[in-house]
Amino acid sequence: MDFNIQDLPLQGAKLISPFYIQDERGYFQKNYEKDIFEQWDLCTDIYESFESSSKCGVIRGLHFQTLKPQSKIVRVIRGTVRDVIVDLRKDSETFGKYIDVILSDKNHLSLWVPKGFAHGFEVLSEEAITSYICIGKYLKSYDSGIRWNDKELNIKWETKYPIVSDRDSRLMSFREYKENYNESW
Numbered sequence: 001m002d003f004n005i006q007d008l009p010l011q012g013a014k015l016i017s018p019f020y021i022q023d024e025r026g027y028f029q030k031n032y033e034k035d036i037f038e039q040w041d042l043c044t045d046i047y048e049s050f051e052s053s054s055k056c057g058v059i060r061g062l063h064f065q066t067l068k069p070q071s072k073i074v075r076v077i078r079g080t081v082r083d084v085i086v087d088l089r090k091d092s093e094t095f096g097k098y099i100d101v102i103l104s105d106k107n108h109l110s111l112w113v114p115k116g117f118a119h120g121f122e123v124l125s126e127e128a129i130t131s132y133i134c135i136g137k138y139l140k141s142y143d144s145g146i147r148w149n150d151k152e153l154n155i156k157w158e159t160k161y162p163i164v165s166d167r168d169s170r171l172m173s174f175r176e177y178k179e180n181y182n183e184s185w
């Protein structure tokens with residue numbers, strides 16, 4: 001079974017093209033195979049999996065966990081999102097840089113979001129269902145993030161007037177992150 005896994009410009013992040021075939025019945029897609037992920041040095045100690053549905057114009061994020069950070073495999077079951085990850089590793093050459101990737105039910109791609117990254121997305125279709133496989137346990141009191149519209153990060157969102165949760169609109173700035181957090185990822 002063929003997976004295609006490629007490195008992205010931020011070290012550790014990967015774009016995954018899963019095994020996908022269509023026939024007269026519909027499609028078959030395999031998103032995860034332990035051996036293949038391990039061959040790529042992707043830790044496969046999966047702890048939880050969940051999904052969310054979002055309306056057009058929703059922005060979620062940019063989230064990360066301060067203690068015992070999670071790695072995540074993110075994909076879109078329905079619709080289209082622009083997915084964004086930001087490098088929060090202070091010792092990284094690309095600290096503070098971001099990349100964006102279109103994930104959709106047409107391209108079937110998954111994004112490997114390593115520990116040490118903040119993650120978020122904007123919804124470009126009428127609805128989007130986003131699916132996550134998480135390596136590491138969700139710890140509610142350490143669930144944190146950086147504001148989607150942080151001036152310094154300067155992420156180019158397509159959505160002009162996004163729908164954002166109260167929590168997300170009160171997240172810290174990148175500057176506050178730099179001043180207050182010394183995570184070793």
Ligand SMILES: Cc1cn([C@H]2C[C@H](O)[C@@H](COP(=O)(O)OP(=O)(O)O[C@H]3O[C@@H](C)C(=O)[C@@H](O)[C@H]3O)O2)c(=O)[nH]c1=O
Nearest residue numbers: 050052060061062063064072119120121132138165167
């Ligand atoms: C993320 C998460 C949330 N929850 C709870 C907390 C809250 O009551 C409810 C909804 O949580 P949120 O509003 O944080 O959901 P949401 O804004 O969709 O959070 C997600 O955003 C994207 C960008 C990610 O990267 C995910 O890892 C996750 O942080 O679900 C869990 O129980 N387990 C989880 O793993």
